[in-house]
Amino acid sequence: MDLGSSGHPAGVGDMAIWYWYYDAGAWTPLDYDAKITTDAAGNFVLPVGDHDTVAIEYHYLGTGNFVSKPYVDDWVIKPTDSRVLHLTQSVTATTVVLAVGAQISGTARGTRGQVLAGLTVYAIPKKDDPGNYDSHMTTTKADGSYSLMGLQADRYSVIFSGRGDADEWYFSQMPGSDAFNREGAGPVKVAVGESKTGLDATLTAGAIVNAPVSCLTCLSSGTVRVSLDILNPSTKLWVRASGDLFTADVARFTDLYPGAYRATFHYEGPEAYDDVTVAPFALTEGQSYDLPYVNLTQKPVAAAGVSAPVRAFITALYYDYLARRPSTAEVAFWGAQLAHGSGSGVIANAFAQSDEYRLDCIDAAYKKALGRAPDPGGRQFWLDRMHKGLSTTDDILKSFYASEELAHRRGTWSWVSALYQFILGRYSTSGDDTNWIAAGRAYAQAHGEAGNSYADGADAYWVVDQIYESREAATDRVRDMYDQYLGRHWPGDSELGFWAPLDQRYGDSIVRGGFTGSAEYYGRASLRFAGN
Template sequence: FVVTWTSFGQDGDLDGVYMQRFNRFGDAVGTETRVNQNVASYQSDSDVAMDGNGNYVVTWQSFGQDGSAWGIYGRRYAANGTPLGGEFLVNSSTVDDQIDPAVDMDRSGDFVVTWSSFGQDGSGYGVYARRYNSAGVAQGGAVQVNTTTLDYQQHPDVAVDFDGNFTVTWTSWNQDGDRNGVFARSYNADGSDVANASQGGIQGEVQVNTSYLGDQMFPTISMDADGDHVIAWMSRPSQTGGADIYLQRFTPGIMGFTGTSGTDILTFNAATGAVIFNGQTYQIEPGTTTLRFDGAGGNDIVNFIGTAGSDVATLRAGSVAMQSNGFVAIATNVETINVSGGGGSDSATFEGTSSVDQLMAGPDYTQLSVAGFTTKATGFSQVQANGNGGLDQALMVDASGKAWTSSTPHPNVPVLNGTWQTNIASALHGPSNQAFLTGLYQEALGRSPDVGGFNGWLTQLDAGMSREDVANKFWHSRERAGQVIEELYQNLLGRGSDKRGREYWIDRTMAGMTVEDLTIVFVTSTEYISKHSSNSSYVDAMYRDILGRQADTAGHDHFVQQLNQGMTREALAGVFYNSTEMRTRLIDSYYEDFLDRDVDSTSLDFYLGYIASGEGDTDDVAVQVLASDEFFSNISN
């Protein structure tokens, strides 16, 4: 076997990629060897794959070598460690970043390389793959793997069976309805999509994780000779809690459908095994155990019909999973979902979000509405709803849809878990520390509270700790620092953070480095400047990335002249960040985000003077708005 790694400074210039061969007893064979021929700048994040005869290929990412930020490179070796040619460029598109390479090889030496490419699919990062034969000759160009392109699809891995069939898995942001999720897609050896369940693999782009809460990310995949494979990933339901590792086994038996950007309608009858997709009828093929549908875009509708047996459904905003008649039917990215129990002893669980969820229960149905998504379960004998944070509302109605006013008990009262405002029993009574904390988690950290943290802060508030002190702790927490730094990487460098860099800047932030300091470091970094090398381009970038607008002609020309006359870019960045326009922009954003209104002129003048006098900075303004009586009253009501 062969081990590869990144070594700093060993190749004479920053990071380089090295390898060491071992025999089957674990004894080193030969000495460690540098893989990359080009040593300028960074070469890192390597992967290696070996065929049945011991020949192998190494891939890595290299900065600046392909002419534009990061690119993907590879190099082939014989079993004895002799190079089979020089390093070669894998990605055909060289605009912006191509990162996160992964490679796997079949028994004959054919191999597949995958990576993340920024901007190529039209929205953030996308996942791409390229096939090579055993001689290292590319079999066509790079192909886009992900069909859902919104936001970020990244961190791919790939596995190849003995015959060259392969599966790619990756992390996708917000596609499963709650932060990061894990997705996968299978291909035949010739690069064509797996067409049906009898071919094995995964049909179309499908979601791997069945738990949606929080982050499911950084997947890895391994495959046996026959194509059976296992995907494992990190699961972190809470941003403050720990993480666990989960896995999902796949065997031939997955039938998948992917929607379009228009309106798609899919109906599945578990009793008959019939699927109607956009008017065309399909029959579940022998050996199929899982049906998956990804709406992909548009305004989609899914109808799942159960059997007279015991059906189990889990419904979320935009997604549903139902177990019925030996099948598991899963749909994601769907705006309207209808699930019918079909009779029998059926159970449905609704999982709410951290925002405001609206639950309506009629005599024979329960419906959850949130943020443009509607999920409805009809004919289920057992129903429960988990609020999962936020100020949620539950309404019991009669057959006509009016609020239930009968003196007799409602025929379908779901079990409500969490905090719900309901016409059965009110859960909130005026302003409260509980509501304030819930709002603070949402506004400062962008998530619902975790039980341990919530109870700890509630105890301190009830014991007399001020709202401003609590808001300050949230705003300057390590968790929020990580979010701010990730945004700086994405917004300024156009890529996700690397672990080492992210942790370094978090530590610096916790030691007192401000957002202003961080921003100036990022916009004066070599990586940022390489994207905006001329003074004119740099000034345009300052207007766009700091002020959020295009440069006006007079301002552009003035600052270009300043740079031409010797003003440093660091000084220029400070001028932009400390400008009245930037401070006004930040203060107004706090009022809009936290108080749902524009900042009034009196408050704006006060806070601009407060910052100009040196009494505080924009972070202090954010804390004061979060701790205000207006925020406390609004969030409680």
């Protein structure tokens, strides 16, 4: 193993040598820990076992400037490549010479002229030579200087990144790059053995923008795109700096250059949220900037002769009960009902008792409890029972929870634990399991029943009814209604204490009608669906 030219052997520890072998249509590397090195005379012995198709890597580890070879890219190198050895016997007296490497050096400084120590510097080949896949990396020294050595002749993108002495984050940048020209001066070309000096870089500490956003339904579906534009001072045009779809309540942008920015919030889903563009703001180097809170709203459906608050209320009811936007005719119809004396509570209860809402609830119950769509005739069966007053939306869910079909869906959970997960959203304890099974068996025996085998002999319907109608379950359902209908995540204990017993006694639909018929819901509708 010679360095630079024949007769200049590598020393002990100068090299790391290992190989890849080709088998079953794929390349596999030798464990790096099994690598070998050269002795004092530059000699090495690399055992390859019974592998007959191998590619050897020679990596220079010394302090000189020599080109390692070859870097094996297992996605690119083919068994027919000239670098691949096809062995039928041991190979001896092979001399490998590493060429003198090219070198790129310079100094990294911040915009205030301060030297930047400890940054990582990469040289990424542009692959003018198809065989050059080897990237190089070094670190800037205490005086900000760096030197990338061992480079093969090629063009290289030189990229800096890391945290500076003042704990400022310097995102990936190239010499001369800015917000409008990320490539900067472009790749650096080096010839064989060339030393390219003076490739200095002035780097900008990255700024951050936090953009808080809310809307009723748009974030969970990942349909809000928040975009940042920066003003080009030369052209006076806005240029897209960053943008993405978000599901969190704060869109966070990092690695930004200083400048004048504006933010746009754009909804890309099926509903009618209006876009919002925030007034331009100045961003300084390294700054963390919080935009004002943005709440996306929708306009209510227009209808002649119906006031904006009424249209907002009716639009909200359609979204909350039927998950759709009403037509103009529907808004006009319900607006007329309100105008002729029907109160908001009467209108809300009409939605809660409508066939469209009931069918949606039936579909949702099948999906939630059984994980499937209704079977043929299932929707109509339950709707008929609701028409006759024999079942409520709660009864449908309880029936599914108590079914043998749900018991078969429980996986590794116990039957009671599965009920706790579906109804209470938490795990049961071993004591819960034991107590409910014992109570369910006792109930079955007291009523001369055999109990349900899939429920360990307990009366499944009785157990489900007790858990579903518990104060804990009713409180959870009421808390969800506060969140959905009134936008309040933390209702007071007295409020929960009022509504939870009503939910236990009268059921879900009646309580929903109470929430959506309230003055608070009516007023909030104009905030959700603002506009004329």
